[in-house]
Every structure is written in structure tokens, then in C-alpha cells.
Amino acid sequence: MKELFESLKHVDNVDGYVFLDTCFIFDLLDRGLDLKNGYNYAVSSFTVEELLKVGRHKDKIQLRKLLKSFPFVVVNIDVHIGDWVSEKKFVNSIDKDLLKYVADPSDAVLMAVAIKNNSIVLTKDKHHLFTVMLENFLKKYNLKVLKEIKDL
Numbered sequence: 331m332k333e334l335f336e337s338l339k340h341v342d343n344v345d346g347y348v349f350l351d352t353c354f355i356f357d358l359l360d361r362g363l364d365l366k367n368g369y370n371y372a373v374s375s376f377t378v379e380e381l382l383k384v385g386r387h388k389d390k391i392q393l394r395k396l397l398k399s400f401p402f403v404v405v406n407i408d409v410h411i412g413d414w415v416s417e418k419k420f421v422n423s424i425d426k427d428l429l430k431y432v433a434d435p436s437d438a439v440l441m442a443v444a445i446k447n448n449s450i451v452l453t454k455d456k457h458h459l460f461t462v463m464l465e466n467f468l469k470k471y472n473l474k475v476l477k478e479i480k481d482l
Contacts, residue, residue: 331390334397335378340404344447347372347403348482351440351453352380358479359392365400366482372403374443376436379411405447409439431464444473450482451475 347370350358355373358365365371373381385393409420417435421428424442432438437458444451451474453459459475468475476482 331385331394332382334394335382335404338397338401338404340375340406342406344370344372344403344405344449346370346448346450348450348452349373349405349440349444349447350377350402351451351455351459352377352384353454354452354477355381355393355396356385356389357454359389359396363479364396366479369482370403371400372405372447372449374409374440375404375406376409376411376439376443378404380436383411405443407439407443411436427467431461431467432458434458441468441473441475444475445471449473452479452482453477 349372381393407420409416414435417439418429421435421438421442424446428438428442429435432441437455440451440453441459451459453475454477456477460477465475
């Protein structure tokens, strides 16, 4: 699986892509859904690490099929799962106020990547990423956080 992610296009940034969160990808696989055509999809290298760490064998087979149908771009960031210091440092380098609205630094990494890349986010993380306060904060970036593929 690691080799499959390494074979994808890796870049330092993108503009206007749709970033997929780990929990969104697993939900997509569990429900047997595909992504919509006509959009460019990306994951961060941080998300790749999460997918490789928490994915079950069943998920990996389905994920392989998804990646072959919709090759993601991997946006490289210098943040690694479990390193809360680097997570907070990265988030603060994008927007010092973001951690006020997203308490979990690993969830804030996704939002920081989206802000940096002027991108939509697809996630299922209702606890940290679907709050009125965060929605109001993100208005200054004209950033959308969506929970369903049909909402694109």
C-alpha cells in the first residue's frame, strides 16, 4: 500500500483541490461510494500516514481500487502523526488563531492544509470540524467544509 501512495504525484501545494480527510475516505469505502468526476482530489502526506496506520485489510483493497479510479495528489507537509509539537507548529504557521476553533491539533492540520491550498475539505469529523464558530472563522478564507460528496 505504501508503494501505491509513493507512486502518486507528490507536490508542495495545489490550488482549489478537494482535500479528503481520513475519516471521509473510510466512510466512502464503507458505504461503497465513489468520488465525483470533474474534481481534483488531494490528501496531505499526514493523511497518507493515517491511512497506512489505521487501515484494515478490507479498507486497503477498496482503497487501492479507489486510488486507481481517482488518483489523488499528495501534498507533502513536514508534519507526522503523533507529533503534537510539529502539528501545532504547522497549524500556527498558517493561522495562529486556528487552534482556538479546532481543539484537536491533528484535525487542525487538515484545516491548515486546506487554508494554505485554498481548498474544499470533505470530512466526517462532526465533533471538531462542524461547529458554528469554526464555520464563521473560515469565512475569511472562503473555505467550505463538507460532509457529503453530493454537496460538492
